[in-house]
Amino acid sequence: MRTISEINDKICQKKAIVWTVEELKVRVQDIGVSQAFKEVDVICTGTFEPMESSGAMLNLGHTDPPIKIRQCWIDGIPAYAGFGAVDLYLGATATVDYGANDKMSDLENRQGNRPERGGGHVIEDLIAGKPVPLRALGQVTDCYPRASFETTITRKTINQFYLYNPRNLYQNFIVGVNGGDRPLYTYLGPLQPRLGNAVYSNPGAIAPLFNDPDLEVIGIGTRIFLGGGIGYIAWEGTQHFPLQKRLPNRTPIGPAATLALIGDAKQMSPRWVRGCYFLNYGPSLMLGVGVPLPVLTEKVIEHCAIRDEEIVAPVVDFAIPRRVRPTFGLVSYGQLKSGRMTIEGKTVRVAPLASLARSREVAQELKKWIEAGEFMLTEPVSSLPSDRSFMPQDLWGSQISLE
Incomplete structure (x- = not known):
C-alpha cells in the first residue's frame, strides 16, 4: 500500500509517475495489474460535458x-x-x-x-x-x-466569484431515444422520431467516477481540476444514488453517484467553462472536470482498467412522458462509441453529448500539473455516503404521514 503523503512527497520532488486513465488501460493490457501498480502513482481522469446543476456565487x-x-x-x-x-x-x-x-x-x-x-x-x-x-x-x-x-x-x-455546483459528474447516465412520431427536444438534445437517433451523455470508461466505482479513493475535500482551475469535492451531489444496481465489476447500470463541486472561478478559463444551449429546451453549462486517483492499492488499478465494452447504460424512450420511462435494455459504451447500435432490429445512429476529445485534454492537463509539482493531492476529510436511496415525488394529493 501507498499513502497520499508518500505520493505528495514524490510530486514535490517532480518524481511522481502520472498516467492518464487511457494510458493506464493500455499499459495494463501489456504489463498486468501488479506491475502497473509498481510503476504508477497517480491516474488522471477527465470529462467535458453539460452539467446543468451548476452555478456561481458572487459578492458585489x-x-x-x-x-x-x-x-x-x-x-x-x-x-x-x-x-x-x-x-x-x-x-x-x-x-x-x-x-x-x-x-x-x-x-x-x-x-x-x-x-x-x-x-x-x-x-x-x-x-x-x-x-x-x-x-x-x-x-x-x-x-x-x-x-x-x-x-x-x-x-x-x-469580491468573491466561485462556482458552486450542486450536482456534477454523474457516475453513469442514460441513452436517450425517441420511439414516438414527432421530434422531441430534451436535455440530451433533439431526438428524432421512430428511433431516428440516440444520444448518450457520459464519456464512458474515461469518466472520473466509473474508475472509482465505490468512491474509495476520493471523498469530501478531494482536490480536483475544475474549469481550468483548482476545485474541491464539497459534498455528495443532489440525486446521489450509490445504491444503483451494479455489474460484478462494481460499475452501475444507470445513474448513480454524483458530486457537489466548488472552486474559484477567478482562476478558471473559458476554454473549460462554456455556456451552451439545447434547441427548444434551454441553456446549460459545458464544464471540464478532472479527478486525480491516487494509486494506493492494486485495487485502484483493477478498477481503472475497466473498458468501454465492460460498462453499460440503459436505453430510455423519451416518447413516454413519465418519470419512469420504458427502456430498450442495456447497451455497452463500446457499442455506443462505435456510432451505431441496434434497437429491435433497427440500426440507430449514436452520438455523444460529452466531448470525448476535450475530456482527454482535461486528463492530460491535470497530468501536466501534477508532473510539474503544481498540483498536490489531498486526503478526503470524510467519505461520500454509500447508502443514499432515491426518493421520487409521487404522492400528489395524497395524505402524507408526519410521524
Whole structure:
C-alpha cells in the first residue's frame, strides 16, 4: 500500500509517475495489474460535458448608500438574491426574464438578449474577463436605504466569484431515444422520431467516477481540476444514488453517484467553462472536470482498467412522458462509441453529448500539473455516503404521514 503523503512527497520532488486513465488501460493490457501498480502513482481522469446543476456565487461589495438586493438581473438573466445584502447566486440554466427586466442598459441592447442565452453564458463571460451589465432592486430599510442600482461588473470588480455546483459528474447516465412520431427536444438534445437517433451523455470508461466505482479513493475535500482551475469535492451531489444496481465489476447500470463541486472561478478559463444551449429546451453549462486517483492499492488499478465494452447504460424512450420511462435494455459504451447500435432490429445512429476529445485534454492537463509539482493531492476529510436511496415525488394529493 501507498499513502497520499508518500505520493505528495514524490510530486514535490517532480518524481511522481502520472498516467492518464487511457494510458493506464493500455499499459495494463501489456504489463498486468501488479506491475502497473509498481510503476504508477497517480491516474488522471477527465470529462467535458453539460452539467446543468451548476452555478456561481458572487459578492458585489456594498454600494454607497448601501442596498439590500432582493431582485437582480445580470445581463438580463435573473440571479437569486435571497442571501445577504449583496450576495447573489447565478444558476447555469437561468434564462432572460423579459417581464421583470423591461429596462435594459445600452450594453445589454448591444449584446442582444436571446432566448438561447442563459446563466451559463454569463458565467463564461465573467470568467473570460468580459464586462456584463447588472441591475438590482433593493428592499429599503434604515441600514439599506438604496432602492435600485445599475452598474457593469467584471470578475476583477467583485469580491468573491466561485462556482458552486450542486450536482456534477454523474457516475453513469442514460441513452436517450425517441420511439414516438414527432421530434422531441430534451436535455440530451433533439431526438428524432421512430428511433431516428440516440444520444448518450457520459464519456464512458474515461469518466472520473466509473474508475472509482465505490468512491474509495476520493471523498469530501478531494482536490480536483475544475474549469481550468483548482476545485474541491464539497459534498455528495443532489440525486446521489450509490445504491444503483451494479455489474460484478462494481460499475452501475444507470445513474448513480454524483458530486457537489466548488472552486474559484477567478482562476478558471473559458476554454473549460462554456455556456451552451439545447434547441427548444434551454441553456446549460459545458464544464471540464478532472479527478486525480491516487494509486494506493492494486485495487485502484483493477478498477481503472475497466473498458468501454465492460460498462453499460440503459436505453430510455423519451416518447413516454413519465418519470419512469420504458427502456430498450442495456447497451455497452463500446457499442455506443462505435456510432451505431441496434434497437429491435433497427440500426440507430449514436452520438455523444460529452466531448470525448476535450475530456482527454482535461486528463492530460491535470497530468501536466501534477508532473510539474503544481498540483498536490489531498486526503478526503470524510467519505461520500454509500447508502443514499432515491426518493421520487409521487404522492400528489395524497395524505402524507408526519410521524
